[in-house]
Amino acid sequence: MDRSRGHGEPGYPVQGCSCLGGWKASSEEIEVASPKAHKLQIKIVATAVCHTEAYTLSGADPEGYFPAILGHEGAEIVESAGEGVTKLKAGDTVIPLYIPQCANVNFKTRVTQGKCLMPDGTSRFTCKGKTILHYMGTSTFSEYTAVADISVAKVDPLAPLDKVSFLGCGMSTGYGAAVNTAKVDPSSVCAIFGLGGVGLAVKMGCKVADIFARAEEVGATECIIPQDFSKPIQEVLTDGGVDYSFECTGTVKACHKSWGVSVAVGVAASHEEIATCPFQLVIGHTWKDTAFGGWKSLVSEYIFKNIKADEFVTHNLSFDEINKVFELVHSRKSIQTVVKI
Template sequence: MNTKGQVITCKAAVAWEHGKPMSIEDVEVAPPKAHEVRIKICASGVCHTDWGMLYEAGRRVKHWPFPMILGHEGSGVVESVGPGVSKFSPGDKVIPLIVPQCGECDRCLSPKTNLCKTNWHNSLRGVLADGTSRITCKGRQVNQFMGISTFSEYTVVSDIGVTKIRDDATLDRVCLLGCGVSTGYGAALNTAKVEPGSTCVVFGLGAVGLATVMGCKAAGAARIIAVDINPDKFVKAKVFGATECVNPKDHSKPIQEVLVEMTNGGADFVLECVGNVAVMRTALDSCRDAWGVCVVVGWTDVGEMSLLPMALLMGRTLKGTYFGGWKSVESIPKLVDDYMKKKLMLDEFVTHTLALDHVNEAFQLLQNGKSIRTIIKM
């Protein structure tokens, strides 16, 4: 492309400080450095974690640096590559990744985890491997959320934090595999390891929760109980495989007691997809003792989870998952293939499609419970 090696000026949604709406700005995106890829973003999902970074930032244990460009669930086309990049070429369709896969660290070499640690701490600071961002606005460095920033028409990412996908992939759908759908689907299949014929409970019916329901169904669960305080989501939950739906507001006693009664002692697998420490404890209490497995899927660093040792001593397992346990670079293209072969639902998650300059509206739809996933099309 004729922009190779040049600074690209484009539009992006910049969050200048926490608690205030983003503003659409002209930003400068520098050329990629060694082992980096510059991407023309085509579509981005709007994840609750993006909203939380902006509006819960003051309550968080760790404060993310502002100004910042949010967005981490995107897809696009490679514009140019930096020195040392051999796996990508201009024109490749790609998905940037919230979890890298360097293929060389002890974690990448282990089948026990997907949590590659290469450049991880820099990503959490909103910068790339050299400690800086590739995006500036009004003379200031703008940090890249998770080292990505998909609420920008162009971005630069590490070459171990992006994966190439098939040329015929539908970019305004497969972008959802960059975070929410992969996380929930993998939580059921890879982390919980839901068993055929089992009883599952899923707390929270946002995109992650619905993908978890889909994963439980794919694993062969006989009974999938979906729990949410918004009954408008129950119809969609049934589409993804829920056999029953429960609204805690419809009951006078704690929902864990209701679920234990419904399942004659507790569910075999319970997956928390809300990102709330109180709900995490409730999920654990909804597990069957002796063999029940509770998986924390929802992301938060607000608050601490507390529990009595007996909740675990009687045989329950409590575990967490990040990005659904997928080895990112190698797994996401396979999920794209599954979608293109109609083996995996993605279209059903999309409730709204908006332009970049309406990204704050997308946040409002998400917070009001009126959307599952809004797609921002560039």
């Protein structure tokens, strides 16, 4: 790997994982072009792996275009900034954001991100002379990446980057689903479907809200398997359903018809639909969804020990073990895996 050229120069070769689909990623030498106006080139220190990447590799993601550099849960340092960047500079510690810190995501980034391109409709990656696409506006499976300046959150430089990389998605999504989206209140009964990293973060959010009187390590009072019962799970949990339910698996579950709040957290397949009798909504049942939990960043909460994060990491792997990460995801042997770049 040639490291003799300046990091900000066009065509600087770095290692990146170019994903071709079908569960496989290859380690390639790529070129990351210098940043244009309102863009950043950033150095990835560590990246976590979300189930969304596995979903994209499966071919079911309608916005999954290949070849691309996947990854969206990273911890990074700004390498260089393009013209017009005023709030960030080289050396700043940041976490990438699929949803920028502004209200104009649908207008500024959503359309181009859905096509795996930068906001200006271009790609900043090439490999052997061919264009490589971006992913979720972040592409963290690389030594260096290119992002829009609105697509990162500046965080405390004291934060250990290998510990906070997944706070930009999985942790924020689950924790925020309970605290920000549902706004669970004390004495309520909550049900969480799916106990991966996102589901465990939901449990932690419920614990912070003093929902569970007999909380375990991150807040659960008991765990059950829906397939073990012959009747609907809402009838097993309580008489008619729970007050709040959090769906973290990409399928549809139920809570109490009259007053329950159901929060869709997991990413469902593109063809899936939610169907119900409108009367459920008329008499008070509420459906909500959440996008990254409504947070900019949870790093300060982690630094001040208001939330747990270290306990979620079950595996630490090297960059050349990226395909092993997906094996762990599909075998359900990992809660959160962090890859050090």
